[in-house]
């Protein structure tokens with residue numbers, strides 16, 4: 001019964017579109033992000049145009065969203081955005097947050113920046129996390145790959161970081177059992193581990209990847225991470241016939257291995273918080289949070305957002321952020337909508353702009369503004 005509950009979502013990742021994107025990547029030698037698609041998702045299309053919910057987010061979010069809108073307009077992309085300017089800077093946006101969720105439920109597909117969450121006891125709970133749980137968009141995918149033209153600490157990095165998005169350390173279940181004593185629950189379930197492990201293997205199969213590494217701390221969290229590891233091992237057995245290698249690694253060693261020999265990693269699968277940390281290390285390896293695209297996928301909904309979810313309050317309203325991660329996330333979204341031609345045009349324009357080096361934002365060693373970079377991309381469409 002459990003199997004049949006979790007299987008359809010995992011299988012639905014196994015779509016031809018993965019192979020399609022991989023083929024286009026091979027032929028152009030441009031690192032095009034792999035698309036993700038769910039069989040059960042039927043995006044809303046009216047009059048030949050898709051309606052997509054857009055939540056720009058806080059910090060650099062509005063500048064990044066503007067870049068996507070400008071590029072889509074210039075490329076005549078048949079997408080209309082239903083925009084919700086929700087902010088996490090205030091709890092007063094609870095109602096707007098709920099409206100944005102209703103819009104996502106209608107449209108099935110969304111694109112977002114990061115919403116700020118206050119780190120105080122009285123602050124509201126995270127809109128980002130709540131949204132992933134409410135929509136059960138359980139699989140987070142961050143693509144950490146060198147981009148030609150960007151000087152990075154490490155070369156030949158190409159890692160797909162797959163992270164469980166709805167439980168683990170982000171359960172939000174905390175209480176003070178005695179003054180000065182807090183218990184914070186990390187939830188691991190077999191059902192949710194099975195579906196994320198299958199997502200990882202299906203992704204590996206469809207993208208011609210060779211290895212899946214499960215990241216854990218089962219030597220200490222013997223029950224929780226132990227269950228995660230055992231379940232990944234069980235799922236790996238089902239994929240033995242594919243020839244994909246499975247291994248596992250303790251999270252602390254993983255951190256060291258990532259900064260010393262990241263080329264050993266291919267597809268990585270892990271619980272929630274480890275995924276956040278690993279994607280941040282990955283960003284540091286290849287050039288920062290401004291260039292890693294990502295998405296969150298469930299059985300019914302798909303939400304696209306930069307793979308390393310930074311708010312960037314320090315760059316807010318400065319027209320200085322790098323929109324690459326957001327633009328490449330929008331490219332993943334276009335593939336998801338089967339708009340491959342538009343996706344290819346935009347991703348080629350982004351990579352060509354970076355490689356030409358004529359418009360580079362500050363984070364990757366240039367002086368260009370967000371709008372100058374965007375204009376350069378548009379000129380290459």
Ligand SMILES: NC(=O)C1=CN([C@@H]2O[C@H](COP(=O)(O)OP(=O)(O)OC[C@H]3O[C@@H](n4cnc5c(N)ncnc54)[C@H](O)[C@@H]3O)[C@@H](O)[C@H]2O)C=CC1
Pocket residue numbers: 059060114115116117118128276280288289290308309310311312313314315320321322323363
């Ligand atoms: N603080 C929050 O409310 C939230 C934090 N997080 C998580 O916490 C971690 C840290 O996030 P933050 O504190 O928000 O980091 P942050 O906003 O301080 O960003 C770190 C640095 O990266 C730079 N940066 C971010 N996006 C950029 C872009 N597109 N172009 C150029 N530079 C950029 C920022 O300017 C900053 O110097 C991340 O892993 C994130 O996933 C996630 C959601 C909300």
Ligand SMILES: O=C(O)CCC(=O)C(=O)O
Pocket residue numbers: 115116117126127128129276309
């Ligand atoms: O939403 C937040 O404030 C934190 C969420 C987070 O760490 C993440 O999205 O990875």
